[in-house]
Amino acid sequence: MQQVIFIVLSLLTLSAAVMVVASRSLFRSALWLILAFAGIAMLFILLQAEFLAFVHILIYIGAIAILIIFAIMLSRGVMDPNEPRFNDQWRLVIGFGALLFVGLVVIMLRIPWPVNIVAVPADAIQLLGADFVGTYVIPFEVASVLLVAALIGAIVIAREH
Amino acid sequence: MVPLTWYLLVTAALFCIGLVGALSRRNAIAVLMGIELMLNAINLNLVAFWRYAYAARMDGQVFAVFVITVAAAEAAVGLAIIIAVYRQRRTINVEELDLLKG
Amino acid sequence: MSESLVNLLWVPPVLPFLAFVAIVLWAYRSKKLSVGLAIGAITISWLIGWLLAFASFRAEGLAEDPLRIFRDWLPTGSTWHAFGFALDPLTGLMLFMVPFVCLLIFIYSVGYMGIGKPQGAHDERGMPAEAGHVDPLVSRFFAYISLFACGMVGFVMADNLILALVFWEIMGLCSYLLIGFWFARSYPDPNKITPKEAGLKAFLTTRIGDTIMLAGFIFLFIQIGSLSYSEIFSPASLEKLATTTANLPLLGPTPWATIIAILIFFGAIGKSAQFPLHVWLPDAMEGPTPVSALIHAATMVSAGVYLIIRTYPLMTAVEHGPALMFISIIGAFTALFAATIALAQNDIKKVLAYSTISQLGFMFAALGIGAYIAATFHLLMHSFFKALLFLGSGSVIHGMEHGHHETAHADGVSAHGDITQDFDPQDMRNMGGLFRRMPKTAWTFLLGGLSLAGFPIITAGFWSKDEILADAWVNEHRIVFFVLVIAALLTAFYTARQIVMTFFGKPRTPAAAHANEHGSIFWWMTIPLMVLAFFAVVGGWVGIPTTFPVLGQFSSNPFHHIVGSMAEVYGFESEELPFSLMPLMASLLVSLGGLFLGWLAYRNYGTDKNYALSPTARPDPLQRLLRGLYPVLQNSYYFDELYDRLFVQPTKRLSYWLYRFDDQLVIDPIVDDVGKVGLYLSEASRWFDTHVVDAAVNGVGTVTELFGNAVRTLQTGRVQNYLLIALVTLSVLLGAFLLLPK
C-alpha cells in the first residue's frame, strides 16, 4: 500500500519538477513548482513528519511560491514566448546532469546504509521544539538573525529610489 | 515500508532536475525555481535519512527546518535582486547579466 | 556548598564586560552615566564575588572538586574543549581581593578624573585635564578599566588555560590602552618616554613573555591533549609529564614538565615584570595613577604570580626540578635588584613601581622555595598595601597639582602653560612637609608604607614577609634567605626615604606649601584610602601562624587552612612551620633598622646648607655614600639603554642596511649596467632588431593574441557557464572516483 502511494507521489513530484524546468510559460512553471512542493510535503507525511510537511506547505507554497509568482507578474512581458527558454548550453547541462544522477545512484547503491527503523516518538513535536531551544539554540538564533537580515536586505534592494 | 534507496533515488532525480533547471533556463526566476527544487531535494533527503536511521532523535527535522529557513531568505533576497535588476535593465535574462565578465 | 551558587559563577567576570560594552556603544556621551554603569557593574560583581569567596572558605572539599560551570565550546579533534569558570579556595581568595580593590580604585578614579567638575576650556583629548577640570575622555577611561576588571576577574576564575590566556591578553590590551591613555601627551626633553611609547613598550615587552608562554601551552596540549586545569593537574597526567622527556640540544633529556613549567614561567616574567623583562613596568607609570594602582600594583602584575600559583602542581611535578630553582633564582635576584634601583628614584611613582617589582620578586622566590602558602599570602597583602600606596601617591600628586595651580594663578600665569611643563608634581624632591597639608593621605600612606616595610606585629606586610623568610630559613634555602633579608632591608630603607621626603621636613616648593586635599573630589579619593589602609593593617592578622609566641594562641590562622586545603590536594608542604627565632629576628631587625636608617639619612633632607639650590638640584644623601654607583642605580643599571643597544638599534640598523643593500648594492648597479649593456647592444644590433626581432616580437604578439582569444571565451561572465564548469568537473571527478580501482 505504502509503496503504491510512494510511487504515485514521487512520480507526481518528479513530473511536476520536470514541467517546472520544461514549461514555456513562467507562470505555468511556477504552478508546477507548487505542485512539486505539495508532492514533497505529502512525501514528508509519508515519512511521518507531519509537522514538517505542514510547515513546508506553509512556507514554500504559502510564501515562496507566492513571492515567485509576484516576481513573475511584476516582471511581466519580459519574456516573449517565442524566444527560446533555454540558453545555448542546455544540451551539455542535461548530459552532465544525467551523468551526475548516474553517479549519485551508483554511490547510493554501493553504500550499505545503516538503516534502523524505530517508531517516531509520540511527542515528536515537543522534542523538536526542545531541540530548537536546547541543543540547537545558537543555530536557531542565527537563523532568525539571517531571516531578519534577509528581510531588511530585500526591502532595501527592492525599494524604488 | 518503502526501502530507503527509493527515497534517495527520488531525491537524486529531483536534485538533478533542479540543477538542470538552474543551469539551463534563461530567465532568472526560472533559475531560482530550479534552485528551490534542489533545496527541496536536499530537505527530502534529510528527512528520509532521519526517518530511516535516527527516528528516535529529531535532529534530521531540525536541519530540514534550517534548510527551509535558508531557502526562504534566499528566495526573498533573490527575488528582490531580480526585481531591482529588472528595474535597472528591463531584463531578467541571465545571459545578459554578465557583469562578471572582466 | 549550596549548589545554587554555581549559577552565579559567571556573573563577576561578565558584568564589567557588559558595562564596557554599554559604555562604548551607548553611554559614552554622558560621563556621569558611564561612571555609574562602570561602578554599578563592579559593585554587583564585588558583592557576588564576596558571596562566592566566603562560601568557598566555608565549603568542605572544594579544593578536590571545584565548583564548575562550563559548556563545550571548542571541538579539538576527538574531544571538546570545555570553557567555563571554576571556584576553589584559591579562586575564592582572589575573588575576595580583586573585585574589591577594583571597586575601591573605581571609586578613587571618580575623584582622580574629576567627575562632576566643569569641562576645561582648553583641555584637549588625550591630555591630562587642567587641575580642577574633568578629563575629556573619562567615559573611555571607565570603559577601559571595566574591561580590565572583566579580564582580571575572568582570569582568576577561568577553569582552563585557554580561557585564562584569553583574559590574560584582555588584561594586556587594557594595560596598553590605559598606559597610553594620555596619548597626546609629550614632554620637552626627548629622552623622557611619552605615554604612547610607554604603552607600546609595555605591550611588546610582555608580548615576548606571552609568546613563550603560549609555546608552553601548546607543548602542554600536545602532551596531555587538554588544557583544563582538572585534567592537567590530575596525577596521571602529572606523572606522564614528569616521566616523558624531550631531548634538548645542550641539556640532554629533560622532562616535559620542566620545559613547560619554565616556558609558562616566562609568561609570568613578562606580566609580573621580573628580570629581565622588568623594563616596562617603571615606564608604565606614565598612565593615570589609578591605573598604576589597579593594573601595575594590585592585580595584573600579580596575575603572573597567580598563574604560577595556579599551575604550581606543574612546577613541582619534578621533585626539586630545575624549574623551581629557576623561579627562585629569578625571583630572589629581581627582589634585590629592583630594591636597589628603588633607592635612587626621585619620582614618587617610580619608587613604588620598583618596589612592586621587588615585592613580586619576593613572591616568586617564595614559590621557588616551595612556600606556596606564604607566596599566596604575600600576594594578597601586597595587593592591598601597594594599591594603597599608589592611590596615596596619586592623591599626593593631585594635591601638588592643586597647590601648583593655586601658586601659579597667584603669580598670574596660566597653570596650563609652560609652568606645568618644567614643574614635575611627581618629583619627591619638590615635596616635603605634606603631612600637615594632607593629613588623611599622609596617615594612610604612612600605614601602607609601614606595611610595605614590614613594620613588626601590627602590619600585614610583616606577617606575610616574615612567613616567606621563615619558610626560606626552615627549609634550608640560605642564599635565598639572605638575599631576601637584604632586599627587605632596602625595602624598609627606601620606604622610609619616600615617606620622609614626601611628608616630613619643610615644604621645598610653593606648590608643596599650598598643596591641599580639600574639596569634594578628595572625599572620593580619601575614603578608598582609608578602607585600604584598614586592610593593609588588619588583613595580615588572618595569617598569624599559631606557632608564633604569645600571639599564636589567639590566632587560628584561617588563611593557612584555606590555602592549605589546596596544598594538601596536590601534596605540597602544608603543615605549619615550626617557630624559629632567626627569621623573626631578621625581619624585626631589617624592617626597624631600615626604617630608622632611612629616617636618619633623610630627616633633614634639603633643609641643610645648600638651601639656596633649586629643590631638584639638591644632592641626595646617598650620593655621598655610594658615589659612582648612584647614577647607575638612578638609571636602573642602564637596562633601557642596554636593550636599546642590544635589540632596538640592531633591528633598526639591520632593516636600514637591508634597505641600503637592496637599493644601492643591488638595484642601482644592475640598472646601470643593464642600461650600458643595453646601449651597446642596441647600437650594435639595430639592424638585427629591424630584421629579426621585430618579426619575432610581432610573432609573439600574434601568438599571444591567438591564445588570448582562445582563452577569453572561457570567461563569459555568465554564472551559469561557471556553474556548468563546476558541474562538469564534479561529474567527471565523481566518475573517476567510481570507476577507478580503489
Next chain:
Amino acid sequence: MYYIQDLFVNIARSWTSWISGFLPLWAVSGVNYLIMAVILVMMPVLATLTLTWMERKVIGRIQNRIGPNRVGPFGIFQAFADAVKMLVKEDVIPTDADRPVFNLAPILIAAGAALLWAVIPFGRGMAAADLNVGVLYIIAIGSMTMIAMLMAGWSSNNKYALIGAFRAVAQLLSYEVPMVLSIATVALVVGSMRMGAVVEAQVVPFVVVLPATFVVYLMAGIAETGRSPFDLLEAESEIVAGYFVEYSGLKFGWFYIAEYGNLFAISAIVTTLFLGGWRGPGVSAVPALGPFYFIAKIVAVVFLMMWIRGTWPRVRIDQMLGLAWKVLVPVSLANLLWVAFVMKLPLPTALQWVLFVVGGLAVLAVALGLLGRAGRRHVASKGMVQT
C-alpha cells in the same frame, strides 16, 4: 439511553461495524473516508444555502429593510432560486485566457474552503481527522486559497482581475501574520496543536482568557474571508469584482460558495479556538448535545460578522495593511510574549489564566489608546473637524 447520549459517535461506530461485516479493512476505511469527504464537500454548499439567506435578512434588518421575502416563507428558498439562476447562466471564458488554470482556480478555492473542515471537531471525537498539527493545517490550507486567487487573477487575463488578485494576496499575506501569532498564543496555552485538545482545554472559553488574542483573530479572520470592512478585493467601486470578474455561471458560483464556506469555516475555527467549541452545559453527560452547541455558537459568530459588515464602512487598502502591520502584529506579539512569560512563572494554572486576562486587557487598552492618539493627531494635522 446510552446510545442516545452519544448518538452520532455511536451511529458511526455501528455503521463501521456493519460494513466491516462484509468488506475488507482497507475498503471499510476507504468507504468511511469517502463519506467524510462527502460531508466536507457538502459543508460549504450547505453554508452558502443557509448563510446567504441569513446574511440578506440580517443586512436587510440593519438597513431597515425586510430582505428576501418572496420565495417561500420568509424567502428561505431565495438561495435555491439564486443557485438555479447561477446554474443556468452562460459560462463565459474570455479569449486568450489561460484555460486550464482558469478552470482550475474555482475548484481549488472551493476545495480550500471545504478542506478546512477536516480538522474541526463537531463534538467529542467527532472530527474527520483530528491531526496533532491541526492548527498548522488550517494555516497551511489558507495558502492554497491564495494560490487559487492568483491563478484566477492571472489566468483571466484582465487588469482588474490581476490587481484584485494582488490586493487579495497582499491582504491575506499580511493578515496571516497576526492570525498565526494569535493561533500560536492559543497553542501555547493549550500545549498542543490538536483542535480536539484545544477544545478540551477550554474549561473557561478562551474568549475570556485571551481577549486580545480573540479580537486580533476575529479581525484577521474577517480580513481572511475578505468581508466588509476589509472587502477590498471585491470593491465594486474600484476594481469591479476583484479577481473573479471574468467568471460567470457555475464557476462564479464556486467562488461564491468558497466565500460563504470560508465565512462559515472561519466562524467554526473561532468557535473552536475561543468559544470552547462543542462545550456547553450537560455535554459531559450527553455528548450528543455537543454538535448543537457548536452550530449555535458558529451561527452567533456569523451573526457578529454580518453585524460588523452591516455597520462599518470599507477602509482604504493602505489603512488596511497599516492596521495589520502596525497594530495587529504588535498587539499579538506583545500578547504572545506576555503569555509565554506568565507560563514560565511558577504559579497555579488558575492564577496564570487570571494574569492572561489582565495582560490581554492591558495590551488592548494600550493599543486602543495609541490608536486614539494617532487618530486625533491625524485629524488635527488634516485640519478635519473632529466629530
